[in-house]
Amino acid sequence: MIKKELVLSLKNVKKIYQLGKVELVALKEINLDIYQGDFVTIMGPSGSGKSTLLNLVGCLDFPTEGKIFLKGKDISLMSESQLSQFRGKTIGFVFQEFNLLPQLDALENVALPMVFQEIPIEERKKKAKELLNSVDLKERIAHQPAELSGGERQRVAIARAFANNPEIIIADEPTGNLDSTTGLKVMDILTNFHKKEGKTIIVVTHDPHIAEYSEIIVNIKDGQIVTNHKESPKVLWDK
Numbered sequence: 001m002i003k004k005e006l007v008l009s010l011k012n013v014k015k016i017y018q019l020g021k022v023e024l025v026a027l028k029e030i031n032l033d034i035y036q037g038d039f040v041t042i043m044g045p046s047g048s049g050k051s052t053l054l055n056l057v058g059c060l061d062f063p064t065e066g067k068i069f070l071k072g073k074d075i076s077l078m079s080e081s082q083l084s085q086f087r088g089k090t091i092g093f094v095f096q097e098f099n100l101l102p103q104l105d106a107l108e109n110v111a112l113p114m115v116f117q118e119i120p121i122e123e124r125k126k127k128a129k130e131l132l133n134s135v136d137l138k139e140r141i142a143h144q145p146a147e148l149s150g151g152e153r154q155r156v157a158i159a160r161a162f163a164n165n166p167e168i169i170i171a172d173e174p175t176g177n178l179d180s181t182t183g184l185k186v187m188d189i190l191t192n193f194h195k196k197e198g199k200t201i202i203v204v205t206h207d208p209h210i211a212e213y214s215e216i217i218v219n220i221k222d223g224q225i226v227t228n229h230k231e232s233p234k235v236l237w238d239k
């Protein structure tokens with residue numbers, strides 16, 4: 001068996017927020033290893049620490065205690081600009097609220113992350129067109145977000161997440177603002193990228209139906225991981 005690369009590791013992570021004179025312990029004793037090609041779901045009720053864990057897993061925030069390693073590199077040793085560049089190449093994000101820029105069309109929104117990586121403009125356009133075609137939006141590339149349905153906007157957001165060919169995709173409640181049928185289409189797209197390209201997918205959700213797509217489920221409660229186990233994925237790969 002081929003040994004998979006450890007792409008993300010949280011070691012004894014604790015996160016404390018200072019609210020005036022009060023300390024709020026959002027996460028404690030978090031140990032989590034995610035390997036290349038894993039499909040992971042992080043689940044938990046509101047207030048469990050899901051959002052805080054998402055920010056740490058996505059290297060958008062630093063822990064109060066403990067270490068986070070992204071592809072073996074300790075993020076605490078990087079400057080903000082170094083981390084931003086490294087994160088931009090390594091992690092793509094899909095948000096519940098889509099986070100598309102309203103004044104840009106679909107092509108421009110997808111191409112945007114490549115601007116920050118200083119990719120030449122013609123290459124950006126070519127890659128953005130290919131990605132929009134891969135999520136069945138070839139005919140919508142010149143449309144602005146206001147001219148797209150919720151499902152189409154989320155597909156643009158997914159295409160944008162893959163713009164820099166990251167190894168890891170983090171999706172925060174990716175179906176939260178969609179009806180069930182559209183939500184399933186979005187999950188099928190993520191699953192397809194996982195299967196065909198071997199991408200590491202991390203989905204944060206409270207929906208157990210979405211969790212069924214994953215291979216590993218991490219349950220978090222009161223700031224701690226209470227279970228971390230393999231599941232039999234219910235996916236549509238072979239249909």
